Amino acid sequence: MKSLPEPLYTTHYGAAYVGDALELLRGLPDESIDLVLTSPPFALQRQKEYGNVDQDEYVDWLLSFAVEIKRVLKSTGSFVLDLGGAYRRGRPVRSLYNYRVLIRMCDELGWNLAEEFFWFNPSKLPSPIEWVNKRKIRAKDAVNTIWWFSKTDFPKADITKVLVPYSERMKLLLQNSDKYYSPKKRPSGHDISSRFAEDKGGAIPPNLLPIPNTESNSQYLRCCQMVGIAGHPARFPEKLPEFFIRFLTDVGDTVLDIFAGSNTTGAVAEALGRRWIAFEIDSSYLAASAFRFLNEAQEDVVKSLYSKLIAEGAKRIIIPQGAMQQYLLEEMGEYKTS
CATH class of the missing domain: 3.40.50.150 (Vaccinia Virus protein VP39)
Incomplete structure (x- = not known):
């Protein structure tokens, strides 16, 4: 392998x-x-x-x-x-x-x-x-x-x-199960027990x-526009x-x-x-996908990142969690290269 x-x-x-x-x-x-x-x-x-x-x-x-x-x-x-x-x-x-x-x-x-x-x-x-x-x-x-x-x-x-989320009818049933619901066997054969009226947090x-x-105005698309490329056509x-x-x-x-x-x-x-x-x-699609992991879209940062990612022979770029923008701006990218 x-x-x-x-x-x-x-x-x-x-x-x-x-x-x-x-x-x-x-x-x-x-x-x-x-x-x-x-x-x-x-x-x-x-x-x-x-x-x-x-x-x-x-x-x-x-x-x-x-x-x-x-x-x-x-x-x-x-x-x-x-x-x-x-x-x-x-x-x-x-x-x-x-x-x-x-x-x-x-x-x-x-x-x-x-x-x-x-x-x-x-x-x-x-x-x-x-x-x-x-x-x-x-x-x-x-x-x-x-x-x-x-x-x-x-x-x-x-x-x-x-x-x-529960339907409006189910919400009414949960609020007043005695009024809207009685346990019994339905014509379909389903045996509905009293537990049906329990609130389980959703349906x-x-x-x-x-x-x-x-998607029309996401950060990903805004960043693509900043570097003059189209977003992936089948997202x-x-x-x-x-x-x-x-x-x-x-x-x-x-x-x-x-x-x-x-x-x-x-x-x-x-x-x-x-x-x-x-x-x-x-x-090129994968390089642009890195935009999804930015904290915010600053044009100089976005352009610097993209140019590094598509550069021939570029080293691996690490996008750290958290202080992304601060790190990027330190050397025109919050991206370390290794």
Whole structure:
């Protein structure tokens, strides 16, 4: 097994590496990761700037990573895979690539499907243009499939860490259970006990996750603008990795994103006290992802940091916890180089 190269940058809890994810995975020890959470480039009809693979090759390409992921994942760990839907080329017919990934992961590679989730992005623009906007014969595609895979039947998980607020009706029931609720067997066969009226701090969430993707003025995007670059074009919102990191890991566990992009996963893991590892093949995307770990966005600091990160042969940059801005300003960056 190879060892990992020097990271592009590190933080208090994590490290970001530039390179091909498959090669970098081979540098990780067996059963060293608690959660692999990633959103790979989707199998879209048209080539995107972030390097998606053609639909015909996609399933084989993606499954090549799953073998190494299974090796590095702990027996109690989870692999969460976010996949967007797609249409067949030139036809108003859906591609089945994401379901083929699911079936082959389980049938050929021995993964378990712990549960399927669906990320609903209510803010997503109508697409695809041809079938939705022009011909108006399809509804807009606004839901991603998210497969939660595990190596065993009982991976680490605690749904009480991701409870959602009670509905107004449930709040009334909790305030006056005698008036609104009586324990009995329902027509569906569910036997509802008196404990149903106990306040448990929130409701169990469904496997439909309504999370808008509306980032428009974040520090990350402001910093990208300062250095004259565009943000990563396929970012997911922080609340998506936050849900699974809280649900499937404990403080101090290690989270890996093999297609890190702008490293939303790493930033959320850092904020939640989890160790994290990020792999990204595009060095410019990974360099800009460091903006997520700044305490504040000062233009001179941001430009200095970015120039150091993208400089050829630059040494590893350490982003320390806490006094980031003060340290940066000492020598035009709160960044130590080693």
